[in-house]
Amino acid sequence: MEERRIVTELIPVPEDGLVKYPYKEKTPVVLLLDTSGSMEGNPIDELNEGLLQFVQAIREDEVAKKSVEICVIEFGDTPRIDEENSFVLAEDFRPRKMIADGYTPMGEAIDLALSEVTSRKAFLRQRGINLFxxxxxxxxxxxPTDMKIGDRKWFSTKEAIKIADRDAHCLCWAFGTSKAxxxxxxxxxPDRHVFGIVGADFTSVFNFVSHSMKIIARSGGKQEVDLGNPGDFRLKVEI
Structure with a gap:
């Protein structure tokens, strides 16, 4: 696979203050979180708690905490990246409290996430660092409040996700509450990567992601791994 370079020997890259544990394969994860006004109250509280539990779960794994890079993009009014937490290793990640406000510029947020992934992959590869x-x-x-089904922006965003999936650029997942x-x-x-959430049970989503990250971090030379998922079946994904 493009995303995994199999080598007989990994040559450590000196740590330059930018990438810790360069001899560890990295898994960049972008959490694209809706913080619009409709999330006010219990939903945003649950989202904050779920994020905290997600980070803690990965920190408890000695391999994953040195492999998983977390980037949070909130979208409410304007998509924004917490620059201090942009592709930070799980062991160093410190979530900031999110506040619900504004509209839902989902299209712009997705475009930003795809762009950030592209940049991060290039950054790691330039330094000879392997990645999943x-x-x-x-x-x-x-x-979405910044696009409608069938308009130009919708088509552009949909096509970008399709290409990312087709070319194994990244894995894109979408989770929606009953109001979504x-x-x-x-x-x-992609149909196989869209799931509904019961109530505001965001913890179950974060549990799925943290569990998956642990499996991937410990996958060794495998090209494919079995993951548990939010449904009642199993997923097999290429890494």
């Missing part, structure tokens, strides 16, 4: 296929995980309770526009998510994302 990055993940983008979107969690929302609504529908699931038809929109199913139109944008």
């Amino acid at each position: 296929r990055p993940w983008i995980v979107l969690i929302t309770d609504g529908k 526009d699931m038809n929109a998510l199913k139109d944008l994302f």
